[in-house]
Each structure stands twice: as structure tokens, then as C-alpha cells.
Amino acid sequence: MFSATCGDVNSSGAIDIVDALLIAQYYVGLNPSNFDSAAADVNGDSGIDIMDALLMVQYYVGLVDSLPGCSQMPGPGGDGDPYTWPVYSPGLDYNFRDEFGDIAMPTQVLNDCSGIAGTQSQEW
Numbered sequence: 235m236f237s238a239t240c241g242d243v244n245s246s247g248a249i250d251i252v253d254a255l256l257i258a259q260y261y262v263g264l265n266p267s268n269f270d271s272a273a274a275d276v277n278g279d280s281g282i283d284i285m286d287a288l289l290m291v292q293y294y295v296g297l298v299d300s301l302p303g304c305s306q307m308p309g310p311g312g313d314g315d316p317y318t319w320p321v322y323s324p325g326l327d328y329n330f331r332d333e334f335g336d337i338a339m340p341t342q343v344l345n346d347c348s349g350i351a352g353t354q355s356q357e358w
């Protein structure tokens with residue numbers, strides 16, 4: 235399910251206890267009004283049953299922080315708009331020696347650490 239309103243079965247704009255109740259009503263054969271069954275499979279098992287209603291309750295009270303059947307969901311958190319990263323501007327003007335003075339050239343290469351991509355042993 236890739237609905238932007240996944241979990242919000244009554245299209246109220248939020249996931250709350252009413253959505254859980256409507257899923258439960260749907261499951262027991264009632265025909266709740268304003269019920270969007272396309273948004274109801276919140277555990278992603280391709281069916282709508284009481285497990286979806288229980289998961290909605292758990293999500294609503296904060297016992298779980300995501301709905302596995304939903305790739306996007308309204309409710310706590312962001313507004314759904316993609317984040318725009320600020321422009322990267324490497325304008326750093328910093329002279330190490332101004333702060334720390336002259337430091338002697340290293341005399342050993344310590345290569346006993348993991349993740350070393352390379353060493354600098356000249357033009358210090």
C-alpha cells in the first residue's frame with residue numbers, strides 16, 4: 235500500500251482512535267460510512283481484519299511508532315513535504331597554525347586502526 239492517507243480510513247487528516255474503531259466495525263461486517271478500505275491494511279498483510287485495528291490502537295497510544303503496511307502516513311511528525319537541504323558552501327577559512335602554532339612533523343605512521351583510507355607522510 236502506497237497511499238498517502240494510509241491508516242487514515244476516514245480521511246480526517248490524522249490517525250486516531252476513530253480510525254481503529256472504523257476498521258474494527260468494517261471487520262465485523264458493519265458498513266461504516268466515510269470508510270476508505272484502501273487505507274485500512276496498516277500491517278501490510280493484504281487483508282483488513284482486527285489485527286489492523288489493534289495495530290492502529292497501538293500506534294495511536296504510542297506503543298508502536300510505525301505502521302508496516304504504510305509507506306507514508308499522516309499524523310505525528312512531518313507534513314509530507316520533502317526536506318530541502320541548504321546549499322552546501324565550503325567557505326571555511328581556517329588556519330590551523332593560527333590556533334595551535336607549529337606542530338612537529340609526525341615521525342610514525344599509525345596504521346593499526348580500521349577504516350584508514352590513506353596516510354599523509356609528506357608535505358606536512
Ligand SMILES: [Ca+2]
Nearest residue numbers: 242246248253
Ligand atoms: Ca482519521
Ligand SMILES: [Ca+2]
Nearest residue numbers: 275279281286
Ligand atoms: Ca491487514
